[in-house]
Amino acid sequence: MITVGENYYLTVDLMPPDVASISDVQQKIAAEVAQKEEGEWVIGQGFFNMTDGRTPNRYDLDAVAPNNPVYIVHISGHMAVANSMALEIAGVDSSTQNPAGGVIEKDSLTGEPTGVLLNHYAMILIKEHVPSFTIEEYCQALEPVLDLYHDNGLTSIQDVNVGVINKLMGYKEADSLGILSVRTASYLTAETPQTVYNALNFFAADxxxxxxxxxxxxxxxxxxxxxxxxxxxYEQTNGFTWNMGTWDPDTLKKVVSMIHDADYQLSIHCMGDRAIDEALDALEYALQKNPKQDHRHRLEHCFIPTDEALQRIKNLGLVVSFQPGALYSSGESYRY
Structure with a gap:
């Protein structure tokens, strides 16, 4: 919920259907640049498949923002594009190697980064340089979203896309002010083991x-x-071979077990059959070490599971959170 507020009220809204082409993206970014000082960051959220048949690149963004760092995020949250100034600030160039669990797309002829960053470990290279919104800004962005939820009869939600501590604190601020009128269960998105360690220590204190x-x-x-x-x-999917997970399997087991032992619920994003199996291995490890009834751990998306995985999900008592809309929009990508 708070990310909806961020997307619509704190960043440039690049969501379809209003934004369908690279030209549409450029127009939106140019309008935001006109409101900024030179050198200020411009952040956009929500672009999807472009009618141009390709993803925007650094040069598309440079054309309308030569003097501002720009960082735009795909609607999935798993891909982003940075312009030349943003890449320079982050020190990402032709010599930068792919991080484990991510890809810095590079031009096949020049070897230069195109600006396209695939998955979170590549995106982090830029994100760590982007100024965070304040607790007060997140809190303010919640108010119009709450009105929208009320208008549609929603009284309780689960937010599994809380990417930074300031978002959690924004929820807390809204709650303390009496603004948070929709019951909210929030989940911190942890992209690295250190995020989990830091958060557990943070919450243990208060x-x-x-x-x-x-x-x-x-x-x-x-x-x-x-x-x-x-x-x-396990096998090549249509148009792309993604042969890497974003977590080392042994580290994933340790972190999942740590969260489970601390009595927190786990929500594990897994879109491919191999990712599902690694998530199941980690959850099985945690539950064998420390059996619990009604743990309510869940798999997010859980696309193309094997028959064996479905049986393991049942045996472990896991919840599957499945989004038919995502399968409708991206199902062709899963054809072998």
Missing amino acids: TERYETPMLKFAGFKLLVDGYAPMSYC
């Missing part, structure tokens, strides 16, 4: 802040792979 009648810190969301075509599969 857990009650996240246990009010309207707000609960419910657990963690981990990302084992990306979004089509960056799903972690």
